[in-house]
Amino acid sequence: MEGQTTSVNNRDLEPATPSAPPALHVRDLTVAYHRKPVLWDVDLDVPRSLVAGIVGPNGAGKSTLIKAVLDLVPHASGVVEIFGKPYRRQRRMVGYVPQRESVDWDYPITALELVAMGLYRKIGWCRPVSARHRRRALEGLEEVGMADLAQRQISRLSGGQQQRIFLARALVQDADIYFMDEPFAGVDASTEKAIIAILQRLREQGRTVFVVHHDLETVHEYFDYLIMLNMRVVAAGPVAEVFTPQNLKWTYGGRLTLLDRAVDAIGQGSR
């Protein structure tokens, strides 16, 4: 397709090891629910050590893309590789923050116990969570500024606090590549700032983070790399290259009010 920008221009982002395999490689990924395709022929090659936004209108398949990469929904076709190897062999390098609404917040556990779940694969089958692991989970809570609420029942946390402990659970997974499904949905301003600080720290540590995102106005500020999705990949690449009015139009179609605001955002970003 004309005007589509693929991520050939990765050298800016990864000058040190040009030959290293990309953090995420996706080829011909197609996902269908009940014979209706949700994602068509997705191709991606995303370099490592960056924060990548995934944007697109409702129903564009943003969450489905993450779930398909993580093998949570069956693929009709396609290949997914993490750091050059099939996903199934790289599971231990992957961390995941599901949508907050996807779980029952009335479940009888505390914030600390929830965060400790991120350590389960290190602990291994049938072994209990030890004091050492609880200390590590508490550190995770500290990183998101929630240490004082460690013993609180999860149902008694606010939306932003719930999102923070989800993030803390992913942090203690100690993964090299993270997939976060709408971590900013319904959070307060201070939580949003805290999450952004964590994303930047993860990138500085050389990790790669994928974030499903809704707010086009903050794209420039939050991300290095952008995947614009509308059932297929409209554009993927460094934000400065792909976040253009033309691509936005292809991604969002005729939703003009949104577009105008986004174009303003682009203007701000390039200033």
Place this chain on the structure above:
Amino acid sequence: MLSQLLRVLSLADYNTRVVMFGTMTLGIAGGVVGVFLLLRRRALLADAVSHAALPGVAGAFLLAVALGGSGRSLPLLMLGALTAGLLGMACVMIISRFTRLSQDAALGIVLSVFFGFGAALLGIIQKMRGAQAAGLDSFIYGKTASMIRSDALLIGIAALIVILVTLSLFKEFRLYTFDSDFAAGDGWPVQRLDLLLMTLVVAVTILGLQAVGIILIIAILIVPPASARFWTDSLRLMVLLSALIGALGGYLGTAISAIAPRLPAGAVIVTVLGAAFLLSMLFGPCRGVIHLALQSRALKRTTLRQNLLRALFECEEAGALHSEQQQLEYLSEIRGWSKRELRKAIRMLARSGLIYRVPGCPWQFSENGRTEAMRVTRNHRLWEVYLLEHADVATAHVDQGADFIEHVLGDAMVAELEASLPRFGRTLPQSIHGLTRFNGGSDG
């Protein structure tokens, strides 16, 4: 009668002890597995599986008779039940996977069709060999009195295995019942864990066939954990309590059934469990009905108290009051309180020494009262600004009852809020509601 009861309850004879071991272990197994079943929200699947077991029982009996056996061997009947139960579960999964019917429809179809078929087979059996087949009824409502020692031992040991397996996978079950997507992304074989949990559920169902019966077995899987949930927010304690309640059900059910063999054991066990549930629902400290009622009453009182403190303080700010009569009129006008409500609230404040009155004059704040009123008023006003300016995010933060707004929102946010309000005096931000009606007076 009484001596017989004591004899049973104190497990005086060996036979009772063995049967008791079987049913109590079964109750514990049901309670432990049931916690995860409940949290996984699969309760009805278990119900369908147990009902689907009936044709298996009848089929196994017919087969045994056809091969020349007696047909009354419990392990054989259980095997039949297990086969049919698993077949029923597979049917549910196939129907909901390959058609567009929802799972509850699939459950209803399997439950009724299998059970109906089983009932038909049972009818045939009873017609053909009256005496020998009579015992099969006990599989529908349960009968511990007819349990022989080796059966009880088999049930008990199998239930013990179920308990051990579940407890050793406590962590894994907790993870996948809470967040199966995360578990799968983390590399756990979620589908196999799901299958294992369902297998454990089927196992409890089959083991409970004789003691509790097909129709009521679901109760020992659901009622104990549902009761336990009222007492605790900790999964560990919930499992422990659920196991205890299950054991109690097994114990009393067996005892009563032994004394009155005509009473179906399943019905007795379920009645005991039902009583435990009722008590838990009423008195449970976590989400019990009484606890919630008390909590809501306390909340009402706090709200009334805070609103009155604020209203009195704002009257004082407006400074337009000269008599108690005038004050009361203003107060009921501001808040729309009835006279009775207002008197009650005033008495409450007066009793705690926050306000006092010189006869004939308006109510006055005591030293403590003024501090408290200022704190409440400040909190309320700041929350109001917060809601106005940050209405788009997280209204879940708003907690007017919090001692200090800073505890919830942090100092920086509060400073920002305070800055956005016109200040009143030296310590309080001005109300954004504004008491225009009373603003004639001095500036306090």
